[in-house]
Amino acid sequence: MRRILYIGFAALLLLPVTAFAGGSQEKQDAEEKVVTVFASSKEMADNTWKLRNDAFEKLTGIRVDLQLVPGSEDDFYDKTDIAVMGGDTTDTIRLTNPLNTAHYVGSGFLLPLDDMLKKAGYNADAVFGKFLKRQGGKLFSLPYEQSMHAVYYNKKIFNDAGVPYPKAPWTWDDYVSTAKKLTNKDKGIYGSYFVLDQGWEYYDYMLARQRGVSAYKPDGSSNYDDPAFKEAMKFIYDLGETYNVQPTYKEYLANKYTWDTWAATGKFGMICIGSWFTGLLTDPVTYPRDWDWGIIETPAAGPNGKNNLNAGGVWAVLKNAKHPQNGVRYITYVSENWFQAGGGIPARVNLTPQEVQGILGGIADKSNGSVSIADLDAALMHNTLGVVDEKITGAKVKEYSDIIGREAQLYLSGAESLDDAVKNIKSQADKALLSK
Amino acid sequence: MAATVAPRRSRFPLREGRIAFLFIAPLFIGFVVFNLFPLLYSIFLSLVNFNSFGEVKVNEFMGLKNYLRAFNDRLALESFAKSFLFSLIYLVGIIALSLLAALLLNRKLYLRTASRTMIYMPYVANVVAIGIVWSIVLNPFGGPVNTLLKLAGVPGPALPEWLIGVKSALPSVAGIKIWQNLAFQTIVYLAALQDVPRELYECAQIDGAGGWRRFFRITLPMISPTTFFLIVVTVIGSFNSMAIVKVLTNGGPGNSTRIITLFIYEQAVKYSYYSYANALACILFVLLLIITLIQWKAQERWVHY
Numbered sequence: 104m105r106r107i108l109y110i111g112f113a114a115l116l117l118l119p120v121t122a123f124a125g126g127s128q129e130k131q132d133a134e135e136k137v138v139t140v141f142a143s144s145k146e147m148a149d150n151t152w153k154l155r156n157d158a159f160e161k162l163t164g165i166r167v168d169l170q171l172v173p174g175s176e177d178d179f180y181d182k183t184d185i186a187v188m189g190g191d192t193t194d195t196i197r198l199t200n201p202l203n204t205a206h207y208v209g210s211g212f213l214l215p216l217d218d219m220l221k222k223a224g225y226n227a228d229a230v231f232g233k234f235l236k237r238q239g240g241k242l243f244s245l246p247y248e249q250s251m252h253a254v255y256y257n258k259k260i261f262n263d264a265g266v267p268y269p270k271a272p273w274t275w276d277d278y279v280s281t282a283k284k285l286t287n288k289d290k291g292i293y294g295s296y297f298v299l300d301q302g303w304e305y306y307d308y309m310l311a312r313q314r315g316v317s318a319y320k321p322d323g324s325s326n327y328d329d330p331a332f333k334e335a336m337k338f339i340y341d342l343g344e345t346y347n348v349q350p351t352y353k354e355y356l357a358n359k360y361t362w363d364t365w366a367a368t369g370k371f372g373m374i375c376i377g378s379w380f381t382g383l384l385t386d387p388v389t390y391p392r393d394w395d396w397g398i399i400e401t402p403a404a405g406p407n408g409k410n411n412l413n414a415g416g417v418w419a420v421l422k423n424a425k426h427p428q429n430g431v432r433y434i435t436y437v438s439e440n441w442f443q444a445g446g447g448i449p450a451r452v453n454l455t456p457q458e459v460q461g462i463l464g465g466i467a468d469k470s471n472g473s474v475s476i477a478d479l480d481a482a483l484m485h486n487t488l489g490v491v492d493e494k495i496t497g498a499k500v501k502e503y504s505d506i507i508g509r510e511a512q513l514y515l516s517g518a519e520s521l522d523d524a525v526k527n528i529k530s531q532a533d534k535a536l537l538s539k
Numbered sequence: 540m541a542a543t544v545a546p547r548r549s550r551f552p553l554r555e556g557r558i559a560f561l562f563i564a565p566l567f568i569g570f571v572v573f574n575l576f577p578l579l580y581s582i583f584l585s586l587v588n589f590n591s592f593g594e595v596k597v598n599e600f601m602g603l604k605n606y607l608r609a610f611n612d613r614l615a616l617e618s619f620a621k622s623f624l625f626s627l628i629y630l631v632g633i634i635a636l637s638l639l640a641a642l643l644l645n646r647k648l649y650l651r652t653a654s655r656t657m658i659y660m661p662y663v664a665n666v667v668a669i670g671i672v673w674s675i676v677l678n679p680f681g682g683p684v685n686t687l688l689k690l691a692g693v694p695g696p697a698l699p700e701w702l703i704g705v706k707s708a709l710p711s712v713a714g715i716k717i718w719q720n721l722a723f724q725t726i727v728y729l730a731a732l733q734d735v736p737r738e739l740y741e742c743a744q745i746d747g748a749g750g751w752r753r754f755f756r757i758t759l760p761m762i763s764p765t766t767f768f769l770i771v772v773t774v775i776g777s778f779n780s781m782a783i784v785k786v787l788t789n790g791g792p793g794n795s796t797r798i799i800t801l802f803i804y805e806q807a808v809k810y811s812y813y814s815y816a817n818a819l820a821c822i823l824f825v826l827l828l829i830i831t832l833i834q835w836k837a838q839e840r841w842v843h844y
Contacts, residue, residue: 177789178785181808181809184808184811185808210811301789301791352792353679353680353700353703354680356702356703356791356792357674357678357679357680357682357702357703358678358680359674501809501810502810505805505809509791509793509794510793512791512792512793513705513792513793513794516703516704516705516792516793518705518792518793518795519793531614
């Protein structure tokens with residue numbers, strides 16, 4: 104009798120296990136038509152993501168399952184790092200800048216795509232050509248945009264201040280003098296806006312990048328003692344503290360401004376940012392606005408700084424992907440069609456000039472008459488500038504960028520002199536770069 | 540020759556031992572899996588080369604290199620110093636305020652139940668919500684606190700910068716953590732105060748002892764075991780403040796609030812220096828152990844059981 108009771112009790116304990124096993128099997132069957140994608144809470148709520156994923160689901164019948172990465176945008180990749188290391192089986196990830204891409208490729212977190220693309224019958228070279236970047240001869244990601252910088256401006260603020268719209272070519276001195284005319288602190292209007300969050304350190308050396316000054320010396324040490332970097336950092340400081348044309352760093356922190364504040368508030372005259380920003384300005388659901396915007400090429404950093412900044416984001420399939428082939432299908436689709444919902448300029452070589460004009464036309468149409476194809480073409484495609492990488496790239500670039508960011512914060516908040524900040528960046532970066 | 544018969548040992552103690560083991564097994568297994576193993580693995584990682592993503596290079600024994608690196612790392616040393624400063628502010632603040640709150644709540648107070656409930660609310664609040672609310676409240680540019688200070692006549696340049704000031708950020712974060720955790724210490728103190736025999740106060744009163752004298756000669760000695768317990772857990776808890784720092788300042792401005800736990804997190808998660816991060820964690824563990832042992836030794840002088 105007792106034995107029967109024991110067996111019954113054991114069976115009772117095992118019941119949920121068998122139920123789980125059944126559930127797991129059912130789930131596995133269902134998941135054959137699923138692709139999983141890491142997404143931040145902001146992306147989960149982003150209308151363009153929804154539009155894009157709906158279109159993909161309709162086209163392929165594969166369900167897109169967004170995997171929420173909770174927390175702030177700053178921590179997104181820290182958390183996905185841990186998840187991937189811990190064996191997370193999410194299929195795909197969007198890597199928004201070259202620092203993240205280098206980190207993920209270097210860490211062995213991404214699946215090589217060549218064989219999988221071949222299996223899918225997809226010729227990436229024919230679609231993305233020169234925009235594809237191979238590491239060690241292998242392809243790990245597909246680019247979804249070429250993010251050319253430009254200055255976006257709020258036409259209402261210009262009109263209210265009676266200031267004519269800027270004309271290219273122009274310089275950062277012209278930008279500052281225009282911003283001064285637009286600034287009206289009594290009305291809460293600033294002429295300029297630069298994102299000063301962690302992760303946007305490249306603005307602190309933007310002028311040096313435009314002048315083509317490398318962040319590394321030939322021996323691998325930091326080149327931050329080059330005067331170009333000091334001048335670049337001072338420029339960002341002066342915008343808030345000397346020219347008073349944008350919030351100071353402390354005001355920026357205290358008011359919790361962020362990368363989309365310019366588009367969300369309509370309180371700032373100009374912003375210099377990548378062409379992905381057109382996605383925000385053509386999304387009336389997430390960023391409703393009652394003002395028109397314009398676009399003009401990036402100002403030059405003097406006669407030897409006539410370069411625009413460029414960076415491109417990519418999509419990739421993660422090493423533990425549960426549905427790698429679905430992942431490949433997803434990233435080929437979103438990389439080709441990112442601009443359809445999100446704006447921006449695709450990193451594709453298989454577009455005819457007419458198609459490119461069509462893409463610009465799409466942005467122009469969605470801008471509700473704010474900009475024309477000619478405006479976009481002049482600012483982004485056929486401007487007077489050369490092209491340089493937006494961010495420094497090279498050894499230990501994540502650490503290097505954080506060192507720059509930390510010291511810049513101290514300088515911008517008035518806790519450190521410019522000379523000390525530059526000196527500290529140089530010494531700390533040298534220590535990091537030259538150690539094994 | 541008479542055969543000696545060994546006394547038959549009762550099987551009961553053995554059986555009882557097995558049953559006892561079954562009772563403690565869940566805790567024991569939990570301790571081994573979730574405490575002991577991670578601790579030992581952490582020590583192991585700090586001695587090998589796992590300073591990049593990928594596989595742990597078990598064969599690459601690094602000895603104490605990761606530990607020595609910490610002593611040559613200015614940022615790491617600064618982070619330890621900031622943690623100790625944070626701990627000191629937090630400890631003094633929370634012990635003093637929680638005792639004060641408990642003394643008040645122990646009296647017959649108007650709206651005593653409501654006050655007790657309200658003091659407990661921050662303790663159960665979400666840390667992100669706390670971060671958002673306090674960022675707004677302490678906004679130096681038009682936030683309610685500085686607006687009130689301005690109305691009270693504090694001149695503009697003298698207004699505190701709270702969370703965005705390099706010098707004020709650390710004490711501000713410590714203050715917010717005190718506000719958040721005040722409830723636990725207060726409730727423990729309240730229980731201790733209610734255990735102090737009334738007769739002692741009555742006798743002292745008859746002997747002519749005043750309020751302060753009664754507090755210093757009766758209350759403080761009688762609740763000293765509780766104070767000791769709270770000091771130990773508060774010191775250890777103060778080093779576990781990464782979440783609130785991350786939400787409020789993320790270590791900034793610059794490095795002004797980069798406490799050691801945040802620094803360790805960044806070394807591991809951001810830069811993939813897992814062995815170095817584990818070495819720093821082991822150093823922190825040893826330091827906390829030493830602090831606790833000192834407290835344990837010192838308590839013989841001032842704790843009355």
